[in-house]
Amino acid sequence: MTMIPIGLNERTEVFDKVADLTAKRLFAPGFNRADWIAAVESHRDRILKCETVEEFEGAVRDLLAELKISHVVFFHQSLQKIASNYAIGATFQPCQVNGTVRWMFQDVHDGSPPALAGIRPGDLLLDIDGQPIFPPEKPAFRMGGFCQIGVEKLSGEQVRVPLGVPLPKSKWHPINRPRLVSWSKPARGIGYLKAAGFPGQVGMDVAREIDRAISELHDCDRLIVDLRGNPGGGAGGLRLMSYLTPDKIPVGYSLSKKRAEKGYDKEKLPRFGKIPSRKIELFGLAFRYAFADKSIVMVTEGLGPQPFHGRIVLVVNQHTASAAETITGFARENKLATIVGTRTAGQVLGGTGFKVGHGFVLRIPVMTFYTWNGNCLEGKGVEPDHIIELSRDALRQGRDTQTDKACAAIGGF
Structure with missing residues:
Protein backbone atom coordinates (compact mmCIF):
# COMPACT_ATOMS: atom_id res chain seq x y z
CA MET A 1 0.00 0.00 0.00
CA THR A 2 1.31 3.45 -0.90
CA MET A 3 1.47 5.78 2.11
CA ILE A 4 0.04 9.23 1.35
CA PRO A 5 1.83 12.13 3.11
CA ILE A 6 -0.12 14.97 4.75
CA GLY A 7 1.41 18.21 6.05
CA LEU A 8 1.16 19.58 9.59
CA ASN A 9 -1.00 22.55 8.56
CA GLU A 10 -3.46 20.23 6.80
CA ARG A 11 -3.51 17.82 9.75
CA THR A 12 -4.18 20.66 12.16
CA GLU A 13 -6.98 22.08 10.01
CA VAL A 14 -8.74 18.73 9.69
CA PHE A 15 -8.29 17.82 13.35
CA ASP A 16 -9.67 21.14 14.56
CA LYS A 17 -12.73 20.78 12.32
CA VAL A 18 -13.36 17.26 13.61
CA ALA A 19 -13.07 18.46 17.20
CA ASP A 20 -15.36 21.46 16.65
CA LEU A 21 -18.06 19.66 14.64
CA THR A 22 -18.22 16.82 17.13
CA ALA A 23 -18.51 19.22 20.07
CA LYS A 24 -21.23 21.33 18.45
CA ARG A 25 -23.24 18.97 16.25
CA LEU A 26 -23.08 15.45 17.69
CA PHE A 27 -26.33 14.43 19.36
CA ALA A 28 -26.50 11.13 21.23
CA PRO A 29 -27.50 9.82 24.65
CA GLY A 30 -24.60 10.03 27.07
CA PHE A 31 -22.47 12.41 25.01
CA ASN A 32 -20.56 14.76 27.32
CA ARG A 33 -19.16 17.78 25.52
CA ALA A 34 -16.68 18.67 28.30
CA ASP A 35 -15.24 15.14 28.32
CA TRP A 36 -14.86 15.28 24.54
CA ILE A 37 -12.96 18.58 24.65
CA ALA A 38 -10.65 17.16 27.34
CA ALA A 39 -10.01 14.02 25.26
CA VAL A 40 -9.20 16.13 22.18
CA GLU A 41 -6.56 18.09 24.06
CA SER A 42 -5.01 14.99 25.64
CA HIS A 43 -4.63 13.32 22.22
CA ARG A 44 -3.79 16.40 20.14
CA ASP A 45 0.02 16.19 20.16
CA ARG A 46 0.08 12.47 19.38
CA ILE A 47 -2.41 12.76 16.52
CA LEU A 48 -0.72 15.76 14.91
CA LYS A 49 2.57 13.86 14.78
CA CYS A 50 1.06 11.39 12.29
CA GLU A 51 2.63 12.27 8.94
CA THR A 52 0.64 10.07 6.54
CA VAL A 53 -3.05 9.93 5.70
CA GLU A 54 -3.23 6.33 6.91
CA GLU A 55 -1.63 7.03 10.30
CA PHE A 56 -3.61 10.24 10.82
CA GLU A 57 -6.88 8.55 9.84
CA GLY A 58 -6.23 5.71 12.29
CA ALA A 59 -5.29 8.02 15.16
CA VAL A 60 -8.41 10.18 14.75
CA ARG A 61 -10.54 7.03 14.54
CA ASP A 62 -9.02 5.81 17.81
CA LEU A 63 -9.97 9.09 19.47
CA LEU A 64 -13.53 8.97 18.14
CA ALA A 65 -13.86 5.34 19.25
CA GLU A 66 -13.47 6.50 22.86
CA LEU A 67 -16.91 8.10 22.55
CA LYS A 68 -18.46 4.60 22.35
CA ILE A 69 -21.25 6.06 20.21
CA SER A 70 -22.57 4.53 16.99
CA HIS A 71 -22.57 6.11 13.53
CA VAL A 72 -19.28 7.94 14.19
CA VAL A 73 -17.03 7.43 11.16
CA PHE A 74 -13.89 9.20 9.94
CA PHE A 75 -12.27 8.31 6.63
CA HIS A 76 -10.23 9.61 3.74
CA GLN A 77 -11.82 9.48 0.30
CA SER A 78 -8.90 7.45 -1.01
CA LEU A 79 -10.79 4.65 0.82
CA GLN A 80 -7.67 2.92 2.12
CA LYS A 81 -9.39 1.09 4.99
CA ILE A 82 -13.14 0.58 5.15
CA ALA A 83 -14.92 -1.77 7.58
CA SER A 84 -15.76 -5.19 6.12
CA PRO A 166 -15.34 -2.47 -6.16
CA LEU A 167 -15.37 1.27 -5.80
CA PRO A 168 -18.60 2.43 -4.14
CA LYS A 169 -21.12 4.51 -6.05
CA SER A 170 -20.39 7.39 -3.68
CA LYS A 171 -17.15 8.24 -1.87
CA TRP A 172 -19.31 10.43 0.34
CA HIS A 173 -20.94 7.33 1.84
CA PRO A 174 -18.69 4.40 0.84
CA ILE A 175 -20.76 1.21 0.85
CA ASN A 176 -20.77 -1.68 -1.58
CA ARG A 177 -24.21 -3.24 -1.50
CA PRO A 178 -24.66 -6.99 -2.01
CA ARG A 179 -27.96 -8.46 -3.20
CA LEU A 180 -30.39 -6.62 -0.94
CA VAL A 181 -33.33 -9.03 -0.75
CA SER A 182 -33.51 -12.77 -1.36
CA TRP A 183 -36.17 -15.32 -0.58
CA SER A 184 -36.97 -19.02 -0.69
CA LYS A 185 -39.39 -21.66 0.60
CA PRO A 186 -37.38 -24.03 2.83
CA ALA A 187 -40.47 -26.14 3.59
CA ARG A 188 -44.13 -26.31 2.65
CA GLY A 189 -45.94 -23.24 3.95
CA ILE A 190 -42.77 -21.57 5.26
CA GLY A 191 -41.31 -18.50 3.59
CA TYR A 192 -37.76 -17.26 4.15
CA LEU A 193 -36.86 -13.62 3.41
CA LYS A 194 -33.36 -12.22 3.88
CA ALA A 195 -32.75 -8.48 3.85
CA ALA A 196 -29.07 -7.47 3.66
CA GLY A 197 -29.58 -3.69 3.88
CA PHE A 198 -31.90 -0.74 3.29
CA PRO A 199 -29.91 1.73 1.18
CA GLY A 200 -31.19 5.13 0.13
CA GLN A 201 -32.77 7.79 2.27
CA VAL A 202 -36.29 6.96 1.10
CA GLY A 203 -35.75 3.32 0.11
CA MET A 204 -37.93 2.98 -2.99
CA ASP A 205 -35.77 0.32 -4.66
CA VAL A 206 -35.48 -1.96 -1.65
CA ALA A 207 -39.22 -1.49 -0.93
CA ARG A 208 -39.98 -2.84 -4.43
CA GLU A 209 -37.71 -5.82 -3.80
CA ILE A 210 -39.49 -6.57 -0.52
CA ASP A 211 -42.85 -6.31 -2.31
CA ARG A 212 -41.62 -8.81 -4.89
CA ALA A 213 -40.44 -11.22 -2.20
CA ILE A 214 -43.75 -11.09 -0.33
CA SER A 215 -45.61 -11.62 -3.60
CA GLU A 216 -43.52 -14.73 -4.33
CA LEU A 217 -44.22 -16.02 -0.79
CA HIS A 218 -47.98 -15.38 -1.00
CA ASP A 219 -48.87 -19.02 -0.29
CA CYS A 220 -46.81 -19.20 2.93
CA ASP A 221 -48.60 -19.04 6.29
CA ARG A 222 -45.35 -18.76 8.27
CA LEU A 223 -42.41 -16.41 7.64
CA ILE A 224 -38.76 -16.30 8.72
CA VAL A 225 -37.13 -12.87 8.27
CA ASP A 226 -33.31 -12.96 8.38
CA LEU A 227 -31.75 -9.63 9.39
CA ARG A 228 -28.33 -10.98 10.38
CA GLY A 229 -25.49 -8.77 9.22
CA ASN A 230 -27.89 -6.04 8.07
CA PRO A 231 -26.22 -2.65 8.78
CA GLY A 232 -29.47 -0.73 8.23
CA GLY A 233 -29.75 2.33 6.04
CA GLY A 234 -32.73 4.56 5.27
CA ALA A 235 -36.51 4.41 5.32
CA GLY A 236 -36.77 1.25 3.20
CA GLY A 237 -37.06 -0.79 6.38
CA LEU A 238 -40.53 0.71 6.85
CA ARG A 239 -41.85 -1.51 4.04
CA LEU A 240 -40.69 -4.64 5.84
CA MET A 241 -42.19 -3.45 9.14
CA SER A 242 -45.45 -2.76 7.31
CA TYR A 243 -45.65 -6.42 6.29
CA LEU A 244 -45.42 -7.50 9.95
CA THR A 245 -48.82 -6.00 10.81
CA PRO A 246 -52.00 -5.22 8.84
CA ASP A 247 -52.51 -1.88 10.55
CA LYS A 248 -51.02 1.59 10.69
CA ILE A 249 -49.00 1.53 13.92
CA PRO A 250 -46.49 4.11 15.20
CA VAL A 251 -43.01 2.62 15.05
CA GLY A 252 -41.10 5.30 16.93
CA TYR A 253 -39.71 8.80 16.51
CA SER A 254 -36.43 10.48 15.61
CA LEU A 255 -35.44 13.63 17.47
CA SER A 256 -32.99 16.33 16.48
CA LYS A 257 -30.89 18.12 19.08
CA LYS A 258 -32.86 21.32 18.50
CA ARG A 259 -36.24 19.63 19.00
CA ALA A 260 -35.08 17.78 22.11
CA GLU A 261 -33.83 21.03 23.67
CA LYS A 262 -37.04 22.92 22.89
CA GLY A 263 -39.32 20.16 24.17
CA TYR A 264 -41.85 18.19 22.16
CA ASP A 265 -45.08 16.20 22.13
CA LYS A 266 -44.50 13.03 20.12
CA GLU A 267 -48.15 12.99 19.02
CA LYS A 268 -47.63 16.33 17.28
CA LEU A 269 -44.43 15.52 15.42
CA PRO A 270 -44.68 15.24 11.60
CA ARG A 271 -45.43 11.70 10.41
CA PHE A 272 -43.85 9.58 7.70
CA GLY A 273 -46.02 6.61 6.83
CA LYS A 274 -45.70 5.87 3.13
CA ILE A 275 -42.72 5.05 0.90
CA PRO A 276 -43.36 6.64 -2.51
CA SER A 277 -43.92 4.28 -5.42
CA ARG A 278 -42.93 6.82 -8.09
CA LYS A 279 -39.95 9.15 -8.30
CA ILE A 280 -42.18 12.15 -8.98
CA GLU A 281 -43.53 11.78 -5.42
CA LEU A 282 -40.05 12.51 -4.08
CA PHE A 283 -40.52 16.18 -4.91
CA GLY A 284 -43.38 16.39 -2.44
CA LEU A 285 -41.29 14.75 0.25
CA ALA A 286 -38.38 17.06 -0.43
CA PHE A 287 -40.63 20.13 -0.23
CA ARG A 288 -42.18 18.88 3.00
CA TYR A 289 -38.96 18.10 4.87
CA ALA A 290 -36.18 20.13 3.20
CA PHE A 291 -36.44 23.20 5.40
CA ALA A 292 -38.22 21.75 8.43
CA ASP A 293 -36.78 20.19 11.55
CA LYS A 294 -36.02 16.54 10.74
CA SER A 295 -37.77 15.15 13.84
CA ILE A 296 -40.48 12.75 12.65
CA VAL A 297 -42.69 9.86 13.71
CA MET A 298 -42.49 6.72 11.58
CA VAL A 299 -45.79 4.87 11.06
CA THR A 300 -46.37 1.56 9.26
CA GLU A 301 -48.13 1.80 5.92
CA GLY A 302 -51.25 -0.28 6.64
CA LEU A 303 -50.76 -2.86 3.88
CA GLY A 304 -53.49 -5.16 5.17
CA PRO A 305 -53.55 -8.78 6.38
CA GLN A 306 -51.04 -11.43 5.32
CA PRO A 307 -51.39 -15.20 5.78
CA PHE A 308 -48.28 -15.32 7.98
CA HIS A 309 -49.35 -12.66 10.49
CA GLY A 310 -48.95 -14.00 14.02
CA ARG A 311 -46.48 -16.63 12.80
CA ILE A 312 -43.25 -14.70 12.13
CA VAL A 313 -39.69 -15.30 13.36
CA LEU A 314 -36.89 -12.72 13.08
CA VAL A 315 -33.27 -13.95 13.04
CA VAL A 316 -30.75 -11.34 14.25
CA ASN A 317 -27.18 -11.04 15.52
CA GLN A 318 -24.67 -8.52 16.85
CA HIS A 319 -24.31 -7.03 13.35
CA THR A 320 -28.04 -6.26 13.03
CA ALA A 321 -28.00 -2.47 13.32
CA SER A 322 -29.69 0.84 12.57
CA ALA A 323 -32.88 0.42 10.49
CA ALA A 324 -32.70 -3.38 10.87
CA GLU A 325 -32.55 -2.92 14.62
CA THR A 326 -35.52 -0.56 14.49
CA ILE A 327 -37.49 -3.38 12.84
CA THR A 328 -36.44 -5.78 15.60
CA GLY A 329 -37.39 -3.34 18.36
CA PHE A 330 -40.74 -2.65 16.70
CA ALA A 331 -41.52 -6.36 16.43
CA ARG A 332 -40.57 -6.92 20.07
CA GLU A 333 -42.53 -3.95 21.41
CA ASN A 334 -45.69 -4.92 19.51
CA LYS A 335 -45.32 -8.71 19.95
CA LEU A 336 -45.35 -9.26 16.19
CA ALA A 337 -42.60 -11.85 15.96
CA THR A 338 -40.46 -14.32 17.89
CA ILE A 339 -36.81 -13.22 17.85
CA VAL A 340 -33.94 -15.71 17.53
CA GLY A 341 -30.16 -15.22 17.52
CA THR A 342 -27.93 -12.90 19.54
CA ARG A 343 -28.40 -9.39 20.94
CA THR A 344 -28.47 -6.71 18.24
CA ALA A 345 -25.82 -4.01 17.88
CA GLY A 346 -27.40 -1.16 19.85
CA GLN A 347 -26.72 1.32 17.03
CA VAL A 348 -29.86 3.27 16.15
CA LEU A 349 -28.74 6.88 15.78
CA GLY A 350 -29.20 8.91 12.62
CA GLY A 351 -25.96 10.22 11.16
CA THR A 352 -24.91 12.78 8.60
CA GLY A 353 -21.62 13.57 6.90
CA PHE A 354 -19.35 16.63 6.87
CA LYS A 355 -16.41 17.30 4.58
CA VAL A 356 -13.59 18.43 6.86
CA GLY A 357 -11.01 19.20 4.19
CA HIS A 358 -8.14 17.56 2.29
CA GLY A 359 -10.26 14.55 1.29
CA PHE A 360 -11.46 13.63 4.78
CA VAL A 361 -15.06 13.03 5.78
CA LEU A 362 -16.55 12.93 9.26
CA ARG A 363 -19.91 11.26 9.87
CA ILE A 364 -21.55 11.78 13.25
CA PRO A 365 -25.03 11.17 14.69
CA VAL A 366 -27.35 14.18 14.69
CA MET A 367 -30.64 12.34 15.40
CA THR A 368 -31.66 10.01 18.22
CA PHE A 369 -34.32 7.33 17.73
CA TYR A 370 -36.85 6.21 20.34
CA THR A 371 -39.42 3.45 20.08
CA TRP A 372 -43.04 4.56 20.42
CA ASN A 373 -42.93 3.55 24.09
CA GLY A 374 -39.96 5.88 24.59
CA ASN A 375 -37.17 3.29 24.71
CA CYS A 376 -33.80 4.17 23.23
CA LEU A 377 -32.00 1.09 21.89
CA GLU A 378 -28.65 2.88 21.48
CA GLY A 379 -26.00 1.02 23.43
CA LYS A 380 -28.54 -1.60 24.53
CA GLY A 381 -29.78 -3.48 21.49
CA VAL A 382 -32.62 -5.99 21.49
CA GLU A 383 -32.23 -9.31 23.29
CA PRO A 384 -33.78 -12.24 21.42
CA ASP A 385 -36.44 -14.50 22.87
CA HIS A 386 -34.14 -17.42 22.08
CA ILE A 387 -30.40 -16.69 22.40
CA ILE A 388 -28.52 -18.93 19.96
CA GLU A 389 -24.89 -18.51 18.93
CA LEU A 390 -23.66 -19.40 15.44
CA SER A 391 -21.62 -22.60 15.77
CA ARG A 392 -18.68 -23.36 13.47
CA ASP A 393 -18.91 -27.04 14.36
CA ALA A 394 -22.54 -27.07 13.21
CA LEU A 395 -21.64 -25.17 10.02
CA ARG A 396 -19.05 -27.84 9.31
CA GLN A 397 -21.90 -30.36 9.44
CA GLY A 398 -23.99 -28.23 7.07
CA ARG A 399 -26.25 -26.82 9.80
CA ASP A 400 -26.93 -23.21 10.84
CA THR A 401 -27.88 -23.30 14.53
CA GLN A 402 -29.74 -19.99 14.35
CA THR A 403 -31.92 -20.84 11.35
CA ASP A 404 -32.44 -24.31 12.82
CA LYS A 405 -33.92 -22.67 15.92
CA ALA A 406 -35.99 -20.30 13.78
CA CYS A 407 -37.46 -23.27 11.91
CA ALA A 408 -38.17 -25.07 15.18
CA ALA A 409 -39.86 -21.98 16.61
CA ILE A 410 -41.95 -21.38 13.51
CA GLY A 411 -42.92 -25.06 13.39
CA GLY A 412 -44.50 -24.64 16.81
CA PHE A 413 -47.00 -22.02 15.65
Missing part, protein backbone atom coordinates in the same frame (compact mmCIF):
# COMPACT_ATOMS: atom_id res chain seq x y z
CA ASN A 85 -19.55 -4.93 6.32
CA TYR A 86 -19.42 -1.79 4.14
CA ALA A 87 -16.49 -2.71 1.87
CA ILE A 88 -17.15 -6.38 1.08
CA GLY A 89 -20.66 -7.17 2.39
CA ALA A 90 -19.44 -9.60 5.04
CA THR A 91 -19.13 -9.66 8.83
CA PHE A 92 -16.88 -11.56 11.22
CA GLN A 93 -16.96 -13.03 14.69
CA PRO A 94 -14.05 -14.23 16.85
CA CYS A 95 -13.66 -18.00 16.88
CA GLN A 96 -11.26 -20.15 18.91
CA VAL A 97 -9.51 -22.74 16.76
CA ASN A 98 -6.79 -25.02 18.16
CA GLY A 99 -6.07 -22.59 21.00
CA THR A 100 -5.84 -19.51 18.75
CA VAL A 101 -8.57 -16.89 18.28
CA ARG A 102 -9.26 -16.18 14.61
CA TRP A 103 -11.79 -14.16 12.65
CA MET A 104 -14.56 -16.36 11.28
CA PHE A 105 -16.70 -15.22 8.37
CA GLN A 106 -20.14 -14.87 9.93
CA ASP A 107 -22.51 -13.18 7.46
CA VAL A 108 -21.58 -13.53 3.78
CA HIS A 109 -24.31 -11.80 1.80
CA ASP A 110 -25.43 -13.04 -1.61
CA GLY A 111 -23.67 -11.19 -4.41
CA SER A 112 -20.88 -9.87 -2.16
CA PRO A 113 -17.21 -10.22 -3.21
CA PRO A 114 -16.56 -13.04 -0.68
CA ALA A 115 -19.69 -14.93 -1.78
CA LEU A 116 -18.67 -14.63 -5.42
CA ALA A 117 -15.21 -15.93 -4.46
CA GLY A 118 -16.72 -19.04 -2.87
CA ILE A 119 -16.30 -18.02 0.77
CA ARG A 120 -19.00 -19.26 3.15
CA PRO A 121 -19.96 -18.62 6.79
CA GLY A 122 -17.60 -20.58 9.04
CA ASP A 123 -14.50 -20.08 6.86
CA LEU A 124 -11.62 -18.41 8.72
CA LEU A 125 -9.75 -15.27 7.63
CA LEU A 126 -6.01 -15.84 8.14
CA ASP A 127 -4.42 -12.81 6.48
CA ILE A 128 -4.98 -9.88 4.13
CA ASP A 129 -2.30 -9.49 1.46
CA GLY A 130 0.03 -11.66 3.51
CA GLN A 131 -0.42 -9.69 6.75
CA PRO A 132 -1.81 -12.00 9.48
CA ILE A 133 -4.84 -10.64 11.27
CA PHE A 134 -6.19 -11.65 14.66
CA PRO A 135 -8.91 -10.26 16.93
CA PRO A 136 -9.29 -7.63 18.27
CA GLU A 137 -7.82 -5.93 15.15
CA LYS A 138 -10.83 -5.64 12.86
CA PRO A 139 -10.61 -6.61 9.19
CA ALA A 140 -10.73 -3.61 6.85
CA PHE A 141 -10.36 -3.41 3.08
CA ARG A 142 -9.30 -0.90 0.46
CA MET A 143 -12.17 -0.14 -1.91
CA GLY A 144 -11.47 -0.01 -5.61
CA GLY A 145 -8.90 -2.74 -6.06
CA PHE A 146 -7.91 -6.34 -5.44
CA CYS A 147 -6.40 -8.11 -2.49
CA GLN A 148 -5.33 -11.65 -1.72
CA ILE A 149 -6.68 -13.16 1.47
CA GLY A 150 -5.66 -16.33 3.25
CA VAL A 151 -8.66 -18.48 4.14
CA GLU A 152 -9.07 -21.73 6.04
CA LYS A 153 -12.14 -23.50 4.72
CA LEU A 154 -14.52 -25.47 6.90
CA SER A 155 -12.86 -28.60 5.50
CA GLY A 156 -9.53 -27.48 7.01
CA GLU A 157 -7.96 -26.69 3.62
CA GLN A 158 -5.99 -23.41 3.52
CA VAL A 159 -6.28 -21.46 0.28
CA ARG A 160 -5.37 -18.08 -1.23
CA VAL A 161 -8.44 -16.22 -2.48
CA PRO A 162 -8.30 -13.17 -4.80
CA LEU A 163 -10.92 -10.68 -3.67
CA GLY A 164 -12.09 -7.82 -5.87
CA VAL A 165 -13.42 -4.88 -3.88
